[in-house]
Amino acid sequence: MAEKYESDPELEKKMKLEKTDEGKVIDIKGTSSGKKEEMEAKMKETKAKMAEKKEDMSSKIHEVKKGAEEKKEDVKSSLEDVKKEAEEQKEKLEKESEEEGLTPAEKILNDIVNRFKQGTGQINDAISDYTEDESKNLVEKPLVDVMETNDTVTIIADISGLKKDDIDLGISKNRVEIIAMFKDEPEDEEIKFTKKERSYGKTHRKIMLSSEIKVHEAKANYKNCTLTIVLPKTVEDITKVNID
Template identity: 40%
Template sequence: MVDKEEAKEKIEDIKQTATLKKEEAKEKAEDIKQTATLKKEEAKEKAEDIKQSAAEKKEEMEEGVEKTRTQAEKMLNDIVSTIRSRQEDFSKAITDYTTALEKPLADIIDTDKEIIIKTDLPGVKKGDVEVNLTEDSVEIMAKFEEEYSEEDVDYIRRERNYGQTRKFIALPSKVKVKDVTAKFENSILTINLPKVEGEKFKVDIK
């Protein structure tokens, strides 16, 4: 009878021990599960941080590329603008130079006794006209006063001549330099150049 009770107690102890072991195993499993969950959360947070960091770096790179592209475009636009400005200045200089060579316009009249040159010089004062000559050429220089400063106004079109202009005319025959006369009336310069008369020689006929 005693053995039966002891056996029953042992079975009960074993049962309680098994229950305790089961509880301990359950607690350990729960701890492992919680630890795994924490590890998973940490890994997820790290992955999120890495993803966010990568996104930020990508955004920084894109901003850097955009900034570089913008700077390059601005630099290119500045270069193009400078080239266009230089071209405009060069074209204007060529136009002014060509205009200065072509103007003032002149008529050259050849008669038996003299050569007459008529030149239009509108807006020019008599004191701003100069005539230099040799026996076979005439140089006319005139200064056209500018009415407005380019700093004060913008020209929509500019065709009139301004500044110093020079006209060189090669004469078809030699002239008497000391007998040349010139007058300036109604903005027209008229130069009369008497021709040099050739010497006449009598030829004896045999």
């Protein structure tokens, strides 16, 4: 007859326990359940973060798409403005060409030639005070001599072919300016200069003085194509002091 053994609660409890390498006793079933809950919590947290990143990425993509649409509209508007301006310029050119009896191409070429002529005229005005002598050195016009004594400064300028009304003279304490208005050069397009030494248009000569002069006592005379300017010098007052 087999022997009956009564269940021992302590023995069953020991069977549920296991020793670690360090000798500590852990509850296998309790630990597994805890790890499962921890893993589920981490997975849930990871899913939440991924959802947030996905939403953030969608928001950024939406912003980029919106910015691209706005730029597209700006470019389209700019192109329309350029197209409109081009049409207006075309209509203006056609109208002006018809008024002048030219084709649009002839009108454009004519405008280019006129602008070139204007630019050449401006350059000539800028260098009207100068001309090249035979040694190719730049010489200011009108030509002047400046002579000085203890009391006066005398300037003699050669200005031919003008009346005194065509000459403007400006004097300050240390400078003299001579402006001469010559006749304009020939405008005939068939004329080409092979040598050009005479003055045309306005010439402006500035002469700096080494001494201060009495402006209100200055005198000028224009005779036989020669302008003579006499400038009295300013003399400093010297007070004599007695020595004790």
